[in-house]
Amino acid sequence: MSMKLEQISLSVGSQTLIENVELFIEAGKVTSLMGASGSGKSTLLSYISGTLNHKIAGSGRILVNGQEVQDLPAERRKIGLLFQDALLFPHLNVGENLGFGLSSAVEKPHRRKKIQEALERAQLTGIYDKNPVTLSGGERSRVALMRTLLAEPDALLLDEPFSRLDEQIKQSFREFVFETAMEKNIPVLMVTHDIQDTQVAQSMSGGPVFMLEQQQIKPLGNDDMTQTNTRRVQ
Amino acid sequence: MCVKPRSFYTWIFLVVFGLSGLVACTPPSKNETPLNLSEITWPQIEERARGQTVYWNAWGGDQRINAYIRWVGAEVKEKYDLTLVHVKLNDTSEAVARILAEKAAGRTDDGTVDLIWINGENFSDLKANNMLFGPVSGVLPNYQWVDQEQPAFIEDFTIAVDGLQVPWGLSILVWLYDSQSVTKPPQSPDELLLWASENPGRFTYPAPPDFVGTSFLKQLLIAFTEQDSLLTLPVSETSKHLADPVFEFLDQLKPLLWREGRTLPTNSLALKQLLADGEVDFSLSFNPADGISGVLSGQLAESVKTYTMKTGALSNGHFVAIPQNASAKEGAMVIANFLLSPAAQAKKADIEVWGDMSALDIDNLEPEAQALFEKLQQEKRLILPNQFERSLAEPHPSWTKYLERVWLERYAQ
Amino acid sequence: MNKTATQLIFISVFVLPMLAAAGGMLIPAFGIITLGQWQAPSLSAWINLTDTPGLGQSSLLSISSGLVATIISVVLSQAFVARRYSKGSSKGFDSLSRFLLAAPHVSVAVATAFLLAPSGWLVRLLSPWMTGWERPADYLLPNDPWAGALILGIVMKELPFMLVVSVAAINQIKPKPLLDTCQSLGYSFAQSWLFIIVPGIYKRIRLPIFIVLAFSVGAVEQALVLGPTQPPTFSIKLMQWFSDANLSSQGTLAAGSLSLILLTFLSFIVWRLLEIVITWLYKMRVSRGQRQLFWAPVLWSISYIAGLLIIIAVVSVAMLSVLSFTQGWRFPTFLPEHWSFAVWDSNIVLLLPALSQTLLLGVTAAILSVSLALVCLEMGQSDRFFEVYGKWWLFIPLFTPQVSLLFGLSLGWTLMRMDGMWLTVLWSHLIFCLPYAWLMLGDSFNAIDSRLIASARTLGASQMKTFFVIKVPLLKQQIANALALSFLVSASLYLPTLFAGGGRFSTLTIETMALAGSGDRRVLGALTLVQLMLPFIALLLAKWLPRIRLSHLRANESADTAGAMN
Structure with missing residues (x-):
């Protein structure tokens, strides 16, 4: 399994965000993409997932397992997307949120079991009927991840998934996300501005790190990363 | 990249567009054959009237009159299976203007007014525009009871009535x-x-x-x-x-x-x-x-x-008429006939109901019909034209x- | 293709009628069709129109009463919200003005007439102990030739509307830090509010102000009940021509309808000039650094007038309803001597059919217009047609005098033989309900976090599933509010019901208007009471229905409960 981006261009009006970008994302690894805010990282994820705002023009091919998906509607691409705010649907309880992700092909008697399994997997037993508003930030994040995974995506996109979490929760959750993703053996693309995220991703999964700068994506070597790190610290 | 449309929009489309299509295309209900008064008998008219909806355009400013018209509606529903809708006007000329506008738009049948409460200049306008159906009075069985010597019923505001409007009552100012x-x-x-x-x-x-x-x-x-x-x-x-x-x-x-x-x-x-x-x-x-x-x-x-003043009081008749382009002429005729029935006229003359002076020649009525009016008179619930000055x-x-x-x-x- | 389908629905329900109305006015006005015949264009209709005596005075009355009523509503509302902000909002006043906002125009107009009349309860309150009047005095209210009563009647209905939109604007501005800064610079609260906050509010309520202005210039219900009679305002003059078979031709009527639109535009221009003058004066003063103390008493006295007006309006509406339970109430007794249900007994047969027709039309129109608004908004997120053009088409009925619009439409309806049909009435109601439903839902619909939608889509939910399972439940409260508002708009429509229905469909508003100029005031009281129950029930349902399920969750508790109703 893999995901491949070819000749991707994005623009808002006359302003070009990304021009003719190519990227290969390997399965089982967490590929990181860094870049300044406003550089178009998140927009790129929207384009890949098929949820681009209609005011933004996008073009280029997206291949998931060799299949072109760029002309499919979002729901048929099978590309999961996880945001920094664990966005649970506020009018549904935890179980219903997870059920929303689960494919309708799973028959009724098995559904609840599957959801319970997912909750156990995320060490969240006993919150099935809870209102998402009452959960802690860490709990919410894990529910959101499980919801995405229950949909059995062929690829996973992470949009700054850890930036809103407390330092303590962040570490354990980050490891949990990467482990789970690697276990599923699907391509993962993570957009972040936190150098720690990329370092963990690299050390755990061996995924490469890229930088989005001046409308182009360039690979970052270890030296560059240190540099970026220093720049951040300053 | 645009969001792909789904079949759900087709569904919404069908409902809403179909609805507007329905509005535009509903065929007006029409009678198979045009009504020819010289070739039809009264029972046939009653038969054709069955199930019709009659839109009676009548001034609606007085609750007591409105209540009387509602009573008429209930009676004709029961007796003739007719649905009477009282279109309440602020002024009768509204309906006259509508009939003339329909004529101008070439709507010579299937008009919106079936029966109109009318007299005077409004009658004169419609008559001059040939927009009255008839003569109908002679066709109505109950017309025989009408006081046919009453000058107000022969000439309405000096215009010959010619049977184009059916007497309903008498007014005095x-x-x-x-x-x-x-x-x-x-x-x-x-x-x-x-x-x-x-x-x-x-x-x-x-x-x-x-x-x-x-x-x-x-x-x-x-x-x-x-x-x-x-x-x-x-x-x-x-x-x-x-x-x-x-x-x-x-x-x-x-x-x-x-x-x-x-x-x-x-x-x-x-x-x-x-x-x-x-x-x-x-x-x-x-x-x-x-x-x-x-x-x-x-x-x-x-x-x-x-x-009333010693110098006299203005007096006139009031009538109902059927426009030339009415959709439910038979039903309108049945109602006009019902309005002339002694029972309907006696109820209308009752001061506690409306108190409008009857269009009928009471002395010529059959005894049981006369009794209705006599009872009212005994109970002082009847006003007669001769009570007033000139x-x-x-x-x-x-x-x-x-x-x-x-x-x-x-x-x- | 299906996007095209939605566009077609929108066009057929909404855009086509607007074009038909324009055609229905322009073609006869220039004599292109006279008595069903095609002819060369001519200006004879306009010449006929300008020959009509009293036309200039009618036009002047329409423009001046519209402008004055709008100015008063704006000034009073600004003073009132300033006080509301400084003293903390009062729940009582908020619900009173919301109640007035939801009350039909007709009811408020009739109540104002009963308030002002020489035998009305204002005079009864003061008689005979203060006025010395044993018999009603002979003074010229309502229907005074200077349109004072008309202006008051409009203000009573538009003031609450301006209050609601101003409060919404204040919530957006968040004036506290600005006010603190100004006050620390030595300006009084009143002056700070006027010089710094009001310009910000004004920018946000400009659109509603123009809606109020257009409405006031073309007002029909209020003008029929309260307006001058000799001559009447332009819109009433038009109404009279419609019902006079002799005086008018279709061409003159069409030219008259267009003239009323022109008058509305003229009032817009005057308003724009006023804006320029006031901005200039404001710029002159604002940076002079004068700390003026007189603003506070001015502002507070105006705010008291506004508060008093709201109370008077509500009390007179209530008094009118009380009338229906009386039996004989001779001047000058302040309270009725005898109470009875006689009026209700004898009129229940009138009320029930009118009530059920009102409910049937209102509920259908509300459901359809809210559904259509939601679908169009959903399309608007991916399509420029709805996002940009849709909105402008929607504003047409709010900026066009109803008489003119309906005259244009009714010609088409007569030609198509559609007048007098229930569906035509419903259609005419949709034209006026849809804009309000759209305005009411638009902001919250577009405020839904797009990432929430992206999450749903990437989890495999189609656009339809996302719409029904995520968006609609999230907007439950707003949808309920929009339904209530659309229902109330429909229930209060007079001219559309009259024109499209050919007078055949009797709603509460139609019955009230039929009796408004005359008739037994006690019956009017009964009608008013039933009409006031509707907003009560509608607003209550809008508040409670969305809570029935998942009561612990509300997607978005928003302040715009009563919303923008006009």
Whole structure:
């Protein structure tokens, strides 16, 4: 399994965000993409997932397992997307949120079991009927991840998934996300501005790190990363 | 990249677009064969009328009349399986304008008005435009009971009725006054002026072209000209000076009116409310039972009395007619016939119901029908035309228009 | 293709009628069709129109009463919200003005008439002990030739509307830090509010102000009940021509309808000039550094007038309803002597059919217009047609005088033989309900976090599923509010019901208008009471229905409960 981006261009009006970008994302690894805010990282994820705002023009091919998906509607691409705010649907309880992700092909008697399994997997037993508003930030994040995974995506996109979490929760959750993703053996693309995220991703999964700068994506070597790190610290 | 549309929009499309399509395309219900009065019998008409919906356009400002029309609706539903819809008008000319607009738009059948409560200039307008169906009166079985010698039913505002409208009742323009403040009601226009000068701000009349307001002007016209025969003819250059005294009188009256005549009540019901509120001491009505019923219902003070002036009271007939382009002519005829039945007429004449004077010649009715009216008379619930002073016939309808136009030019600007 | 379908629905329900109305006015006005015949264009209709006596005065009355009523509503509302902000909002006043906002125009107009009349309860309150009047005095209210009563009647209905939109604007501005800064610079609260906050509010309520102005210039219900009669305002003059078979031709009527639109535009221009003058004066003063103390008393006295007006309006509406339970109430007694249910007994047969027709039309129109608005908004997120053009088409009925619009439409309806049909009435209601439903839902719909939608889509939910399972439940409260508002708009429509229905469909508003100028005031009281129950029930349902399920969750508790109703 893999995901491949070819000749991707994005623009808002006359302003070009990304021009003719190519990227290969390997399965089982967490590929990181860094870049300044406003550089178009998140927009790129929207384009890949098929949820681009209609005011933004996008073009280029997206291949998931060799299949072109760029002309499919979002729901048929099978590309999961996880945001920094664990966005649970506020009018549904935890179980219903997870059920929303689960494919309708799973028959009724098995559904609840599957959801319970997912909750156990995320060490969240006993919150099935809870209102998402009452959960802690860490709990919410894990529910959101499980919801995405229950949909059995062929690829996973992470949009700054850890930036809103407390330092303590962040570490354990980050490891949990990467482990789970690697276990599923699907391509993962993570957009972040936190150098720690990329370092963990690299050390755990061996995924490469890229930088989005001046409308182009360039690979970052270890030296560059240190540099970026220093720049951040300053 | 745009979001792909789903079948759900097709569904919404079908519902909403289908709905608007339905609005545009619903075929009007039509009768298979056109109605030819010379080739059809009354039972056949009743048969064809069954199940029809009749839109009766009738002035709807009086709750008691509306209630009577509702009663008619219930009766014809039960007896003839007819649905009667009372289209309430603020002024009969609204419906006349609609019929003429339909004619202008080429809508010669399937019109929106099936039956119209009408007389005078509105009748004259429709007759002149050939927009009345008939003659229908002779076809109606109950027409035999109508007082056919009544001049108001032969000529309506001097225009020959010709069976194009069916008599329904008789009206007389009566005065209501509060006997607590008016001890000796004026008996002529001049006495009225005198009273008004002694009691400024306590008298007013409905603003023409309101029906009653214009009738007040006509009554003045007849009184001042002492029923000149020129009034039965159209207004001409040589006869129009006859109206001058009316406006000289109104000029003198104006500063003495309620609110110095700067505003007038919109119609006779508004005037009645002013009398009820004690803002004025007089009201005018074409329904001689108005005062009595107002007192009974508690709207008017018990001191309110009804009378007509010694110089006479304007009197006319009122009718129902069927427009040429009506959709449910048979149903309209069945209703017109029902309205002439002794039972319907007796109910209408009951002061507690409406108090409108009957169109029938009571002496010629069958005994059991006569008994209905006799019972009312015994219980003092009946008003008869001969109770009032001289009744004055309506002038030619062109006088109505002439008086209204001059009045508007002089007082409405 | 299906996007095209939605566009087609929108066009057929909404855009086509607007074009038909324009055609229905322009074609006869220039004599292109006279009595069903095609002819060369001519100006004879306009010449006929300008020959009509009293036309200039009617036009002047329409423009001046519209402008004055709008100015008063704006000034009063600004003073009132300033006080509301400084003293903390009062729940009582908020619900009173919301109640007035939801009350039909007709009811408020009739109540104002009963308030002002020489035998009305204002005079009764003061008589005979203060005025010495044993019999009603003879003064010229309502229907005064200067349109004072008309202006008051409009203000009573538009003031609450301006209050609601101003409060919404204040919530957006968050004035506290600005005010603190100004006050620390030595300006009084009143002056700070006027010089710094009001310009910000004004920018946000400009659109509603123009809606109020257009409405006031073309007002029909209020003008029929309260307006001058000799001559009446332009819109009433038009109404009279419609019903006079003799005086008018289709061409003159069409030219008259267009003239009323021109008058509305003229009032917009005057308003724009006023804006320029006031901005200039403001710029002159604002940076002079004068700390003026007189603003506070001015502002507070105006705010008291506004508060008093709201109370008077509500009390007179209530008094009118009380009338229906009386039996004989002679001047000058302040309270009725005898109480009875007689009026209700004898009129229940009239009320029930009118009530059920009102409910049937209102509920259908509300459901359809809210559904259509939601679908169009959903399309608007991916399509420029709805986002940009849709909105402008929607504003047409709010900026065009109803008489003119309906005259244009009714010609088409007569030709197509559609007048007098229930579906035509419903259609005419949709034209006026849809804009309000759209305005009411638009902001919250577009405020839904797009990432929430992206999450749903990437989890495999189609656009339809996302719409029904995520968006609609999230907007439950707003949808309920929009339904209530659309229902109330429909229930209060007079001219559309009259024109499209050919007078055949009797709603509460139609019955009230039929009796408004005359008739037994006690019956009017009964009608008013039933009409006031509707907003009560509608607003209550809008508040409680969305809570029935998942009561612990509300997607978005928003302040715009009563919303923008006009």
